[in-house]
Amino acid sequence: MFRTALRNVLAHKARLLMTVLAVMLGVAFVSGTLVFTNTLSNALQKSSAKGFDRVDVAVQPKWQKGSGDTVGKAPELTQALLDTSARVPGAASAVGVVNGFTAIADKDGKLIGGGFQSQGGNYWGTKDPRYPLVGGRAPSGEGEVLIDSTTAERAGYRVGDTVRISVDGPVLTPKVTGIFTTDDGNVAAGGSLALFDTATAQRLFGKPGTYDEIDVTAKSGVGQSALAAELDKALPADRAETVTGEKLAADQAEMITASMSGLKQGLLVFAGIALFVGTFIIANTFTMLVAQRTKELALLRAVGASRRQVTRSVLIEAFVVGTVAGVTGLVAGIGIGAGLRSLLGALGATVPDGPLVVSPDTVVAALVVGVVITMLAAWLPGRRAAKIPPVAAMSSLHAKATTRSLVLRNTIGALFSAAGVAVVLAATTMNGSDGQAPMGLGAVLLIIGVFVLTPLLSRPLIAATAPALRAFGVAGKLARQNSVRNPRRTAATASALMIGLTLITGMTVVAGSLQHSIDKMAAAAIKADYVVSMANGNSLSTDVDKKLKATAGVTATSPLRNAPSRIDGISEYLTGVDGSTIGELTALTLDSGAFEVGGTRVVVDDRTAKSHHWKAGSSFTVNYEDGKPQQLTVAGVYEATEMMRGIMLDNATLAPHQPDVTDMQVMVKTSGGASDATKDRLEKALGSNPGIKVQSKQDISNSIASMFTLVLNMLYGLLAMAVIVAVLGVVNTLAMSVFERSQEIGMLRAIGLDRRNIKRMVRLESLVISLFGGVLGIGLGVFFGWAAGELLGAKMTTYELVLPWARMALFLLLAATVGVLAALWPARRAARLNMLAAIKSE
Known part of the structure; x- marks a missing residue:
């Protein structure tokens, strides 16, 4: 029977070609997905690990949790803590790290990078081992900057060029004094990195005299854990905590693996769909092949072959087809994986260099999927053929399906369909x-x-x-x-x-x-013609609202500010607005009360009001970010939308309790409405800032x-x-x-x-x-x-x-x-x- 099955495969090569192709495409999709995601994950992990090569222990601020109605905050890492870290036994050096959003414009004034990946930092001393210079010298003062080599190549910048940069509000035009290479993951993802001298970076990022992190390098022969233990002894436990470089690298690798997991699962879902569709084709093909060989199979039964042997011969054919499809699909999948990586590069995404990863799991998955899918699809036709009596098969009396089998099939189909519709309809009510x-x-x-x-x-x-x-x-x-x-x-x-x-x-x-x-x-949600915000979603300088108010044609503006608070022991974010203009700039439906924002009178969305059992006229006590309490009154309750929700109060009431007053957005209404000319005028009023977005409702x-x-x-x-x-x-x-x-x-x-x-x-x-x-x-x-x-x-x-x-x-x-x-x-x-x-x- 084995030899017979092999001869049948070879005798029907042309007929089985389409089946092999159908299985091969599904297998290629599965193996290609695994090769692509494993390759990308491996390259990102290695690139990320390089960034921690020079960090044995990182000192980070320890977040202080609020107690009662107090809002917690992170302490600052001062120069004194940096000096202490550098002096601990086992430490070779300590570097203070400062970072923040920095938008770099290309020569046409457009933002380079993806907004969130546009970063800035500090260059330490005259020679920073984290960022090897490939040309030029270290920066000194606000008028000088370093940029990464990838950004320089994309925008065509060279040492000595002037570049437009935005950090927080005003546009800077420093000179490029040097170009450096980096293993930074943001740059690898298509972003940009600009470096200033430490004092300038601290001033620009609003962190004078402080650092975001302190990176400590161990002396030769000193382990990371031992150095971390010494730092824990020397540093105040309530202000700083230590993390080894190995832990940082492991956490980063875990994050990359987790992010790749979603992509992998998504791609595998579609590979599964292709295989599911292919299963119909395989079953169809084997059904027709078995039907064409009915007399041949009946003759085998007549000369002594059992039902099990007939079914087994069909499954052997399926095994051979599945194996061939699995091997060819694996080879094609490796090509697909390499092609997807090249495609990312062609689309402008920077992918770190690394070898193509074909793991044993990928090989096993390709072969198992190819063989199992094919054999499962072929099992039913083979079983059906084996059940046909030899005499009936040779007389072709079996040709039509019986009425009973059709009734059974239709009954099963109706039950599945009814159950499916019922479950879907039930799900829509959840x-x-x-x-x-x-x-x-x-x-x-x-x-x-x-x-x-x-x-x-x-x-x-x-x-x-x-x-x-x-x-x-x-x-x-x-x-x-x-x-x-x-x-x-x-x-x-x-x-x-x-x-x-x-x-x-x-x-x-x-x-x-x-x-x-x-x-x-x-x-x-809004009547405003434009909404102004930072490209990375961070806060705006309050100067932006002042410049917009002074622009010709602007009739009303309102900065939107977010501030943490605690109400009845529950964390709630407050939204600060200009109470005198917010009514002109929004189109919110009022449920009860009046839309009145000013002094201690606020408006609250219906969901927040329901959770706190408030209504128009209710009073409550809010504990601001600085810990000070104040009693506020609900003037009105409005319907929440996806764009506007929360507790709105006047900025004049909120600002005294904010350590750093910044705006998340500024809503703008103009006399002429939204137009290209008006948008251009607003952008010029803000200094053609690459880090600021001016968007109409349609934008x-x-x-x-x-x-x-x-x-x-x-x-x-x-x-x-x-x-x-x-x-x-x-x-x-x-x-x-x-x-x-x-x-x-x-x-x-x-x-x-x-x-x-x-x-x-x-x-x-x-x-x-x-x-x-x-x-x-x-x-x-x-x-x-x-x-x-x-x-x-x-x-x-x-x-x-x-x-x-x-x-x-x-x-x-x-x-x-x-x-x-x-x-x-x-x-x-x-x-x-x-x-x-x-x-x-x-």
């Missing part, structure tokens, strides 16, 4: 994340149920195409009859395409609805929506793999169907149907099957998109379902295109059959 798992379970049950029911659904849906197919004459009529001749095969072929289009349509519905909701959210919507668009486009690319596998399935089904119907096609040719109509028949059959899968996929996608939107609506009050009719029409056109393209080779093969040879074939 709160946010609580409904995610049930909705995922319901989606799986519904897809399985629809797949099982697809043979039943195929007849009425395909019958609906009869009027359109009549226009093609005999070829159209034959195509429709061929499509419903074997409902199970049609179902398996259409289901592969259905799953891909279900996911694509569902994501498109959610993304389109989110875009509409974001636009509505921005319009509903805010677009920036949020761009993230969804980027993710959506990535998901489209990933799901294209599932669609490609589905195309292979259609090609495979049609090719084998043509082989099965060789005698029939020969007879059609003999009685007058020409080659052109034979091709048309096969193409129309493929088109009908693909459109059937497309209609099911789009229908399920809309349902799942609506259900996911119901979950989002619980968190986003402005969420509203929007159906992208144009996109859905495009997806249906895509399904039709898949059908036409997939039929090219099978149709050509059918038309070229020799009619006499075909009539004589069995």
Whole structure:
């Protein structure tokens, strides 16, 4: 039986090629994902570890927790602590580290880096071992700066050039005195790094005479733990704590692994989808292969082969196919992993250098996935073939499925579908994340149920195409009859395409609805024409509001400030606003009371009011950041939005209790409304600062929506793999169907149907099957998109379902295109059959 199985594999090489390709693509996706994420994780970890090579022990501020109604804060690392650290036994040197946001503009005035990755720091002394100079000298004073070599290369800066830099408010134009190399992870991720001398960095970052961290290097022969122990003895325990360089590197590696885990899981989900779709194709292929060899298998049974041996012979074939697909998929996956790393570089993301990592786990996973998926898909056809009595098989009495089996299948499909719909509907009534798992379970049950029911659904849906197919004459009529001749095969072929289009349509519905909701959210929350903020989300200097107020055409501004506080022992953030103008700049719905902000009168959003049992007229005591209490009165309660919420009080009331007065945003209203000219005027008033964003309501919507668009486009690319596998399935089904119907096609040719109509028949059959899968996929996608939107609506009050009719029409056109393209080779093969040879074939 083993030799027989091997001969069958070799005898049907062409027929099994598509199956191998389907499995190979899924395996390649899995192994490529593992290679890519392992390679990227390894490179980032090694790059990060280099950054800690010169740090044996790091001294960090110890966060002091607040007691009672006092807000906690971190103590400062002073020069005295730095000097003490340098003198402890076992310490070779100690370096004070200062860092903060620093935006560097390119020669066109645009921000370099991604905002959050735009960093600045201090260069220690005349030769800092952390940042080796590749040209120039150390900086001295506010008029000089060092920049990293990657940023210098991207922007075309050289030693001696003047560069525009923003730290906190005013724009600086220092001279580049040197260029350095660095292993900093932010730079590796596409950011930038600027270095000033220590005194200048402390002044610019608002930390005069203090440091963010103290890095201590051990003397030769002194271990990191021993040095940390000495530092713990010498430094005040309530102000500083020590962390070894090994611990820092391990924590960083763990963070990188955790961040890569999310990416890996996301990619593997789509690899699983491709394999799931491929499973239908494999099962379909083996079903047809077994059907074509029914008489051969019956003869084996007649000469003494047992049912188990027949099933085993089919599984051996599947094992060989799976092994070949697993090996080729692994090789292709290594190429995909290398390609993804190169693609990141081409898209502008800086990836640290490192070897391509092909771990033993990746090799095992590729082979196991290839073999197990193929054998599982082939088991049912093999078992079904073994159960056919030899005499019935040789007489072809087994050809049609029994009524009992169809009733059982339809009953199971109906139960799964009903359960899936019920679970999804139940999940939509839950709160946010609580409904995610049930909705995922319901989606799986519904897809399985629809797949099982697809043979039943195929007849009425395909019958609906009869009027359109009549226009093609005999070829159209034959195509429709061929499509419903074997409902199970049609179902398996259409289901592969259905799953891909279900996911694509569902994501498109959610993304389109989110875009509409974001636009509505921005319009509903604020009346301001512009919102001004820092590119990295940090605080703005109060000078920004002053400059904006003095700008021609500005009619009202309000800085927004965040400040921690404690109310009834609970931490609450306060939002400081300009009480005299905030009403002109926001469009909030008032539930009760009056929208009055000033003195001790505040407004509170409905959720906060409910949690504290407040209403209009209620009084409460707030303990500010400096620990001082004050009684405030709720003037009004407003409906919270995604953009505006919390306790709003006047900045004049809040400012005396803030150690450092800074703004998070400034809302601006102008006489002429939002326009390019007005935006340009505001940017120039702020000194064309690369670190400051001036955004209209539409800009805010677009920036949020761009993230969804980027993710959506990535998901489209990933799901294209599932669609490609589905195309292979259609090609495979049609090719084998043509082989099965060789005698029939020969007879059609003999009685007058020409080659052109034979091709048309096969193409129309493929088109009908693909459109059937497309209609099911789009229908399920809309349902799942609506259900996911119901979950989002619980968190986003402005969420509203929007159906992208144009996109859905495009997806249906895509399904039709898949059908036409997939039929090219099978149709050509059918038309070229020799009619006499075909009539004589069995």
